Amino acid sequence: MRINFKIWRQASSTETGNFETYVVENILKDMSFFEVIDMLNNSLIKKNKSPIAFDHDCREGICGTCGVVINGRAHGPLKGVATCQVHMRSFNDGDTLVVEPWQAKSFPVIKDLVVDRTPFDRIMESGGYISVRTGGAPDANSIPISKNNADEAFDSATCIGCGACVAACKNSSAMLFVSSKINQYAQLPQGQVEHPERVQNMVAQMDLEGFGSCTNTGACEAECPKEISVDNIIKLNKAYLKYGNNR
Amino acid sequence: MKFNANIPQGPLASKWKQHKFDLKLVNPANKKKYTVIVVGTGLAGASAAASMAELGYNVLAFSYHESPRRAHSIAAQGGINAAKNYQNDGDSTFRLFYDTIKGGDYRSREANVYRLAELSGNIIDQCTAQGVPFAREYGGHLANRSFGGAQVSRTFYARGQTGQQLLLGSYSALIRQMHLNKVKFFPRHEMLDLVKINGHAKGIITRDLVTGEIKSFAGDAVVLATGGYGNVFYLSTNAMASNVTASWRAHRKGALFANPSFTQIHPTCIPVSSDHQSKLTLMSESLRNDGRVWVPKKKNDTRMPNEIPESERDYYLERLYPSFGNLVPRDVASRRAKEMCDSGFGVGDTQLAVYLDFKDVITKQGEDWVSEKYGNLFDMYKQITGFNPYDTPMMIYPAVHYTMGGLWVDYNLMSNLEGLHILGEANFSDHGANRLGASALMQGLADGYFILPYTIGNYLSKQTPQADSSNEAYQQGIDSASNRIKQLLLIKGSKSVDDIHKELGKVMWDNVGMSRSRESLTKALELIPKIKKDFWDNVNVPGTNLELNPELEKAGRLADFIDLGELMARDALQREESCGGHFRLEHQTDENEAKRDDDNFSYVAAWEHNDKESVLHKEDLAFENVKLGTRSYK
Numbered sequence: 001m002r003i004n005f006k007i008w009r010q011a012s013s014t015e016t017g018n019f020e021t022y023v024v025e026n027i028l029k030d031m032s033f034f035e036v037i038d039m040l041n042n043s044l045i046k047k048n049k050s051p052i053a054f055d056h057d058c059r060e061g062i063c064g065t066c067g068v069v070i071n072g073r074a075h076g077p078l079k080g081v082a083t084c085q086v087h088m089r090s091f092n093d094g095d096t097l098v099v100e101p102w103q104a105k106s107f108p109v110i111k112d113l114v115v116d117r118t119p120f121d122r123i124m125e126s127g128g129y130i131s132v133r134t135g136g137a138p139d140a141n142s143i144p145i146s147k148n149n150a151d152e153a154f155d156s157a158t159c160i161g162c163g164a165c166v167a168a169c170k171n172s173s174a175m176l177f178v179s180s181k182i183n184q185y186a187q188l189p190q191g192q193v194e195h196p197e198r199v200q201n202m203v204a205q206m207d208l209e210g211f212g213s214c215t216n217t218g219a220c221e222a223e224c225p226k227e228i229s230v231d232n233i234i235k236l237n238k239a240y241l242k243y244g245n246n247r
Numbered sequence: 248m249k250f251n252a253n254i255p256q257g258p259l260a261s262k263w264k265q266h267k268f269d270l271k272l273v274n275p276a277n278k279k280k281y282t283v284i285v286v287g288t289g290l291a292g293a294s295a296a297a298s299m300a301e302l303g304y305n306v307l308a309f310s311y312h313e314s315p316r317r318a319h320s321i322a323a324q325g326g327i328n329a330a331k332n333y334q335n336d337g338d339s340t341f342r343l344f345y346d347t348i349k350g351g352d353y354r355s356r357e358a359n360v361y362r363l364a365e366l367s368g369n370i371i372d373q374c375t376a377q378g379v380p381f382a383r384e385y386g387g388h389l390a391n392r393s394f395g396g397a398q399v400s401r402t403f404y405a406r407g408q409t410g411q412q413l414l415l416g417s418y419s420a421l422i423r424q425m426h427l428n429k430v431k432f433f434p435r436h437e438m439l440d441l442v443k444i445n446g447h448a449k450g451i452i453t454r455d456l457v458t459g460e461i462k463s464f465a466g467d468a469v470v471l472a473t474g475g476y477g478n479v480f481y482l483s484t485n486a487m488a489s490n491v492t493a494s495w496r497a498h499r500k501g502a503l504f505a506n507p508s509f510t511q512i513h514p515t516c517i518p519v520s521s522d523h524q525s526k527l528t529l530m531s532e533s534l535r536n537d538g539r540v541w542v543p544k545k546k547n548d549t550r551m552p553n554e555i556p557e558s559e560r561d562y563y564l565e566r567l568y569p570s571f572g573n574l575v576p577r578d579v580a581s582r583r584a585k586e587m588c589d590s591g592f593g594v595g596d597t598q599l600a601v602y603l604d605f606k607d608v609i610t611k612q613g614e615d616w617v618s619e620k621y622g623n624l625f626d627m628y629k630q631i632t633g634f635n636p637y638d639t640p641m642m643i644y645p646a647v648h649y650t651m652g653g654l655w656v657d658y659n660l661m662s663n664l665e666g667l668h669i670l671g672e673a674n675f676s677d678h679g680a681n682r683l684g685a686s687a688l689m690q691g692l693a694d695g696y697f698i699l700p701y702t703i704g705n706y707l708s709k710q711t712p713q714a715d716s717s718n719e720a721y722q723q724g725i726d727s728a729s730n731r732i733k734q735l736l737l738i739k740g741s742k743s744v745d746d747i748h749k750e751l752g753k754v755m756w757d758n759v760g761m762s763r764s765r766e767s768l769t770k771a772l773e774l775i776p777k778i779k780k781d782f783w784d785n786v787n788v789p790g791t792n793l794e795l796n797p798e799l800e801k802a803g804r805l806a807d808f809i810d811l812g813e814l815m816a817r818d819a820l821q822r823e824e825s826c827g828g829h830f831r832l833e834h835q836t837d838e839n840e841a842k843r844d845d846d847n848f849s850y851v852a853a854w855e856h857n858d859k860e861s862v863l864h865k866e867d868l869a870f871e872n873v874k875l876g877t878r879s880y881k
Contacts, residue, residue, distance in 0.1 A: 012794065030520045030633070038525055038745070045743040045789055045798065053795055057312070057486040058322050059526045061627065062411055065317045078630075085630045110457055111795040118434060121314050125426040129419035130378045134298040134696045137369070137376035141333060144387025154380040154405060157412060161316055188378050 001027040001088060003036065004096040007052055013108050013116075019098070029089040033076065034059065034066070036088060054113040061085040061225060064160030067167070068113050069100040074164040074223040082162060082225040102163050104172035106210045117163050119209040120177060126205035127198040128181045130190050143189050153187035156180040158226040165220035165228075171212030176220040178206050179236035180228050186235065196243040203240060248855055248864055250503065250655070250663040254358045259872045260340075263362045266658070267701055271708040278303030280712035283703065284451055284466035285309070286438045286493050289318030290410075290417055290688060291671030292472030294695030297420035300429035302700055304707075307464055308421070308430050309453060311437040311488060311800070316418045319474060319486040320691060323410025324531035324624065326394055326402035327688040329367035334391050338399040340364045345873060346397055347686060350576055351651070351679020352827035352843065353875050354506070354851075356868060358658060359676045363686075366693040371403055373696055377416040381405050393574070394533055394685045402685045407531055407623045413688055417695070437800065438493045439728040441469065441500045441667070444720050447710075448497075448667035452724040454732075456800065459793040461729050465716035467707055468666045470699065471497060472691075475650035475672040477510065479808045479815065480760070481752020483647035484516060484529040490804035491811050494654050494673055502662040503655035503853040503864065505675035507811065508819035511682055511828050512761050513648030514580035517631055518600040527646040528631055530603075530624055532684050535573045535580070537608040537617070538641070540564050542601050546591040552602055552640045563587060571880035578681045578828045578841075579880060581645035585761050586839070588644070595642045604640035645761060649687060651678040651828065652818075655853045655866075659702035660694060663853075666706060670694040675851070680827025732792050735802045740785030744801040747782050748808070754778065755812055763819050764832040771816040779809045814854060814861055821863060824848045836877075845875050 002025045010017025024040050031039075034056055041051035057065040061082040068083050070076040076086040091097065099113065107115040145153075157180070165176035182198055185191025191198075214233055221230045255266040273281065282305045285296040293315050296308045312318065330343040343364035348355060371389070375381065381403050382390040394402035405412040424430040435456040442450035448469040454461050476491035477483035498504045515530045541560045548555065563583060565572045573580075584601050587593065594600050609617055614637060618625070625636045632642070653675040660668050660676070671691040678686065758771035782805065790796045825834040825841035826848070834842045851866040 028521050028523065031523050032525070032631075035523045035525050039523060042743050042745060045787055046741070048739075048787070048789060050790055051798060053797055055313070057317055057488050058319060059487060060322055060528050061630070062408065063317045063319070063321050063486065065312070080626070081630055085627070087631070087633070089633055114795060117313060121316075121422065121432075121434075124419070125422045129423045130376070131423060132373075132376045132420075133301050134294070134373060134420070134700065135369075137372040140331075140371045140375035140381075141388045143375075145383055146387050147383050147385050150380055150383040150387075153378070154382075154412075157380050157405075157415065158408065160411070161314070184380065185378050188380070190376055190378050 001029060001091070001093045003027055003091065005040070005099060006096065007099045008101055009052070009112055010109050011111065013110055017109065027088050029087070031088050032059070032084060033070070033086040033088065034084055052113065053111040056084055059084040062160060064162040067102060067162045067164055069102065069167060071098050074102070074167040075225050080225060080227045082160070102167035104166045106172065107163060107166065119211070120161050120163065120174070122209060123174065123178060123202055123205045124181065127194070127201040130185060131194060145188060149187045153184045156184040156187070156228065156232055159228055160226055162225060164223045164225060166211065168219040168223035169212065170217065170219065171215060173214045173220070174206050174211040175214040175233045175236065176224060176228055176230065178202050179232035182239070183232045183235050186239070195239070199236065199239045199243045203244060248663070250853065250864065250866070251657065252356065252866055253657040253659060254356065255658065259357060259361050262358050263365060270701055270705040273704045273708045275303060277712070279305060281305065281707050282307060282466045282713070283468050283470060284464055285470045285472065286451060287318070287472035287474060287673070288315035288421060288432070289320035289472060289474060289671065290414055290691035291695040292470070293414070293417040293421040294692050295470055295472060295670055295699045296430050297417065297424050298696050298700040299703065300424035306424070306430040307433065307466060309433045309436045309438060309451070311435060311456060313434050315421055315432065316415060318414060319489055320414045320688070321411045322484070322486065322529070323688050324407045324529065325533040326392065326404035326409045326685040327370065327413065328394070328401050328685040329371045329403060329689065330364055330401060331368050331371060333389060334400045336399045338401050342399065343367060343401065347677070347683055348679070348873050349878060350683035351681055352841065352878060353679065353845070353849070353870065354826050354868065355677055355679030357870060357872055362698070363677050363690060363693050366697045367689050369697055370689060370692045374413055374416050377419060379405065379412045379416040392533065393536060397683070404533070407533070407621060410688060413692065417692070439496065439803070440724050441497045442720050442724045443500050443664070444718050447665045450716070450721060452728045454728070457795050459791070459796070461725050463721035463725055465721065467710050467712055468668065468703055470668045470670060471654065471673050472670040472695065473673045475653070476808070476811060477647045477650055479751070479812050480647045480755045481748050482519065482524060482527050482756070484513060484527050487526060490808070492804050492807045495807040495811055497654060497662070497664065497667060499856050500664065501856070502664045502667055503855055504652070504814065505655035505851050505853045506652035506818065507815045507854065508759065508822065509651035509680050509827065509829055510647060511577060511649040511651060512581040512645045514577055514584055514645050515603060515643045516646035516648070517628065518595060518597060518642055518644040528627065529646070529648060530628060530641065530643060532577065534603060534621060534624060537620070538573065538603040538605050539607060540573050540601055540603055542587050542592040542594060552594070561592070568880045575880045576681060576683065582761060582830060584645055600642035600644045602640040603643045605636060606640070609637065649682055651675065651680060651682055655851070659705060660699055661702070661706060668699055668703060670699060680829050731803070732799065735786070735788050735799065736792065738783065738786050738788065740787050742781070742785045742787060744786060744788070744798055744805050747778060747786060748805050751775070751778050751805070751809055751812055755815070759812070759816050759819055762830045762832050765820065768816050768820040772813065772820070775809060775813045775816065782806060782809060817861060818852055818854065822848055822852065
């Protein structure tokens with residue numbers, strides 16, 4: 001296969017960027033998208049040119065490190081996968097692929113396709129936990145949890161924190177990310193005690209970081225590599241109506 | 248050199264209890280005067296950092312990732328063992344201990360392994376309290392499954408994403424302490440060296456991966472939880488950035504490196520498809536609970552799997568091991584798959600694969616049942632290979648997955664280098680020559696939540712708090728790390744880091760891989776120094792130090808991998824026996840099983856760094872509670 005790439009290049013957060021065009025040939029359909037970028041980078045290095053910086057690590061779709069926009073879609077054309085799980089069989093010989101970093105005010109570009117997602121950690125710091133110390137936890141079976149609740153908690157907990165929801169949203173809203181963590185704990189008895197404060201604090205921090213508001217377009221769910229449901233957002237909105245006004 | 252494992256006296260079952268009482272404590276009011284440096288914030292590092300901060304210590308935590316949640320602990324799929332005996336099937340602390348010792352082919356310490364089994368139940372309690380959504384039964388209680396090599400159901404799981412959920416649990420504990428300002432977290436900071444003062448570990452040198460700034464940090468103790476070194480083989484199931492640098496730099500500063508050649512090759516990975524392959528993907532071995540491994544009975548059979556009738560299939564694991572069948576330990580399953588392929592029974596385009604077939608369980612239990620248990624793994628397989636495992640058998644092949652070897656530690660998880668503590672996969676302590684499935688998560692969390700927070704107090708109580716950050720050792724560390732980077736940037740040769748890493752990987756896989764011989768290891772020891780020379784003459788690292796420069800990061804890591812590779816070959820060569828994942832062709836039984844030599848090799852090989860040739864020290868292993876037997880899974 002032969003692919004024409006138009007890739008966003010930006011030397012650092014303070015410099016302006018632009019699209020560069022690269023033609024890559026001899027691509028096999030079983031190669032992953034990143035393996036093609038590896039191949040391109042290898043040829044750039046041989047020409048003493050700066051290779052394209054991009055975040056990636058596990059290449060199994062689970063660590064949440066990777067994520068680029070391919071032809072306008074966060075994580076590329078497939079539903080329910082991270083960029084590292086996109087293989088070239090998803091494209092056709094001769095295609096042009098436009099590759100951009102996540103675009104959101106709260107995720108400044110560090111270099112090329114690498115963005116700073118530490119705002120997500122700060123949101124988590126504001127309440128994405130159950131306050132329990134190490135040691136002294138009761139026997140795990142002492143609090144039975146219905147399978148339905150446990151399964152729903154799990155579905156919400158599968159968020160990998162990649163930021164595709166923000167990148168896909170026209171408002172750069174982080175509501176899917178925030179609501180999935182809140183709903184995970186809301187489904188469990190251990191999570192009840194701090195639920196009101198968690199709702200208040202995480203939403204407040206999300207706003208402080210400059211993420212936009214949710215206008216229910218559902219773009220986040222459509223692009224989420226873990227297919228996390230917008231039902232989480234509905235539940236957070238309900239909880240916010242109940243607990244959020246007293247701030 | 249003197250080093251002591253510091254294993255407590257007394258009966259096995261009361262060693263840890265008694266030891267906890269004997270350990271010196273730091274007064275609660277004094278804890279805040281001590282600073283502990285934690286490098287690596289995966290399961291072991293995050294749980295340790297959070298637990299120490301809860302106790303009152305100041306913690307500085309470092310990761311080369313942007314967030315602790317990216318650590319490769321996240322990729323563990325199958326589960327975590329605990330001797331809870333919730334299933335009433337006869338499990339106990341002693342049984343988990345026994346299985347782990349036996350599974351490790353009698354090359355681990357009894358006392359450490361017993362403690363691990365003893366603490367396993369607490370981990371499940373702790374994680375459940377944190378809100379980790381383990382799988383549950385309809386009655387609301389926790390579900391279990393049996394897993395790789397165990398005859399009881401003691402594995403707790405969260406679908407196929409147990410590692411992710413446990414990591415997010417310890418991450419939540421860590422960020423809570425960050426919020427309370429007890430932990431200061433440094434993202435995108437890579438440790439480049441250890442600072443040693445008067446023989447004690449008192450700080451680290453880091454590079455800020457975004458700005459390139461080289462800095463030193465002082466602490467009263469240093470904890471490394473920096474994972475394993477499987478990427479020395481280039482292709483492995485490790486994440487792209489997983490590396491040995493932190494451990495190797497500490498080794499160069501005097502920390503012993505134990506059993507470096509003990510590598511686990513995991514039997515169920517997606518086979519290599521081309522030369523461009525950048526990494527291998529694991530399919531959880533929980534799949535072996537319900538999938539059946541087979542190859543065609545006929546050599547070089549090119550028919551599609553569905554065209555091969557039942558009578559022409561060889562379910563070789565069931566045939567060779569009637570009692571354990573498809574659930575034999577990882578090393579056995581891997582080696583048998585390799586043998587099948589080497590003798591011409593391999594399948595797929597490359598003939599380097601065997602089938603893992605779910606037809607029977609799908610017929611018996613239905614697709615929904617299979618999807619509930621393995622859905623995400625099946626999806627991942629389809630995503631990568633383009634084949635749907637609900638219709639056609641999976642193809643699998645062994646791949647490097649875990650390294651049992653690591654920095655040497657005593658019972659307190661402290662290195663021979665005082666003040667340096669090593670946790671999780673980075674240490675060598677619990678898995679002997681082969682790790683059983685669902686034990687890595689258990690060990691990482693036992694080390695981080697329940698062992699180090701106690702034992703580090705014993706060291707700190709003897710130290711005057713607040714290391715002197717003006718000591719010249721810090722500036723020397725900065726200078727030497729900066730010089731090394733300058734050197735790497737100046738070479739400007741014709742090869743990329745990946746080019747050379749691939750060459751190293753091939754030498755390691757061919758000669759220090761699944762089966763080794765005197766001949767192959769001697770060859771590796773000739774080839775690796777050539778690769779080293781090639782690297783320092785011909786590598787091209789583009790760009791500068793003062794920017795985000797992934798090639799520079801990779802170059803520094805590869806330089807250390809090359810040195811490690813040589814030590815691995817040396818270690819495998821001196822161990823004239825086969826045990827667990829270390830299979831020497833010269834040492835096998837008539838039935839091609841590993842043949843141990845307990846009289847001569849029942850020791851931990853602990854290597855001391857030396858620029859000329861590393862020096863071997865031996866820690867003899869004493870077995871007082873289990874009888875050394877030949878592992879039999881027939």
